[in-house]
Amino acid sequence: MKFNEFKTEQWMTKYENEAIYNLTDTCVYPLTYKQLLSLDKDNTINDKVLSYGEISGDNKLKKEILKLYKTGSIENIITSIGCLKANESIMMSLLSKGDTVLTFVPSYQQFLDIPKAIGCKVLTLEYYENNNWLPDFNEIKDIFSKHKIKMIIINSPNNPTGTYWNIEMFNKLIKICVKQKTYILNDEVYRGLNVTKEVSISDIYEYGISTSSLSKIYALPGLRLGWIKASKNIIDKLLILRDYSFISTGPLIDNLGLIALKNKKYLLNRSKKIINENKKIVKQFVKENKQFELVMPEYGTVSFLSYNTKEKSKNLCLRLLKESGLFFVPGYCFDYEYHLRLTFTNDPEITKKGLYLLKELM
Numbered sequence: 001m002k003f004n005e006f007k008t009e010q011w012m013t014k015y016e017n018e019a020i021y022n023l024t025d026t027c028v029y030p031l032t033y034k035q036l037l038s039l040d041k042d043n044t045i046n047d048k049v050l051s052y053g054e055i056s057g058d059n060k061l062k063k064e065i066l067k068l069y070k071t072g073s074i075e076n077i078i079t080s081i082g083c084l085k086a087n088e089s090i091m092m093s094l095l096s097k098g099d100t101v102l103t104f105v106p107s108y109q110q111f112l113d114i115p116k117a118i119g120c121k122v123l124t125l126e127y128y129e130n131n132n133w134l135p136d137f138n139e140i141k142d143i144f145s146k147h148k149i150k151m152i153i154i155n156s157p158n159n160p161t162g163t164y165w166n167i168e169m170f171n172k173l174i175k176i177c178v179k180q181k182t183y184i185l186n187d188e189v190y191r192g193l194n195v196t197k198e199v200s201i202s203d204i205y206e207y208g209i210s211t212s213s214l215s216k217i218y219a220l221p222g223l224r225l226g227w228i229k230a231s232k233n234i235i236d237k238l239l240i241l242r243d244y245s246f247i248s249t250g251p252l253i254d255n256l257g258l259i260a261l262k263n264k265k266y267l268l269n270r271s272k273k274i275i276n277e278n279k280k281i282v283k284q285f286v287k288e289n290k291q292f293e294l295v296m297p298e299y300g301t302v303s304f305l306s307y308n309t310k311e312k313s314k315n316l317c318l319r320l321l322k323e324s325g326l327f328f329v330p331g332y333c334f335d336y337e338y339h340l341r342l343t344f345t346n347d348p349e350i351t352k353k354g355l356y357l358l359k360e361l362m
């Protein structure tokens, strides 16, 4: 299998350590190990035996994960190494050479390039900025009338546009997909700021598969704890590859994850406060500076800022970084020019200073 370079990840790896004003990281600024451990009031973590643990994930952890959904049992959940590995194991387990996959752009490159590496035919449809970054359902119907689609891959809320698939949109999509028994893989890594409102595909569709993790709104990317929720039938298929791939996520990570989810109210309140303060600053900035436009997302941590100068996004981002330490992922990494990925995850004071510099340097 041959893989293309993952542009966003490469960009982050190469430049994020040079950033003084990081306005582009998708994870709410992370907790320290000490901060997380301080939530473990009874020191339960110290007594854990470092065996492989429960192979598909610690049962107590799975019970906490299950609370993030409306349906299912712990049989419908397995843990993973971040959401990235969760997505990868689904694609590797359920797709074969020659299958057709549909996904949307601009979005996360993994959804295009793993299926391509497997040998799938990958079709794409657009999220339209002039329609609040939403898809066109006539195009979806049309593409399903012409192709047998094995899997549709979505990320709701979406990186970078913030596109959020509400229940009406999902119901419309399911009506189309169910005829072909098409899997819907929804990467829900940005879901959960309002878990009752934000629908999960695995709660409403037999062939729906949800992936997520503690990286983004729970502010714990370094834990590398993710999970998958799907029907038992699908989970059984995924467990086959797991034995060859990483066996378990292990008691250390599972139990740290358990501490986090038992304290999710605290973590989510912390994140909501940071995100809301940032959103206020960004809204004001866009209102006052007409060379920028932004579709403000309802949920998630990311947005896609458009600007109206002629400078290409890669060049602009390198210049901003060099001249002032201001850091963005350019639209170039999403094959979508004249945009910057702007997030709501950092210290609001940094966002304020960063946006001021953006205006000055442009």
Ligand SMILES: Cc1ncc(COP(=O)(O)O)c(C=O)c1O
Residues within 6 Å of the ligand: 026, 081, 082, 083, 084, 085, 108, 155, 159, 187, 189, 212, 213, 214, 215, 221, 225, 226
């Ligand atoms: C859509 C999407 N999925 C998955 C990931 C990776 O998540 P994790 O850290 O849980 O592996 C990211 C990170 O940027 C992402 O944006």
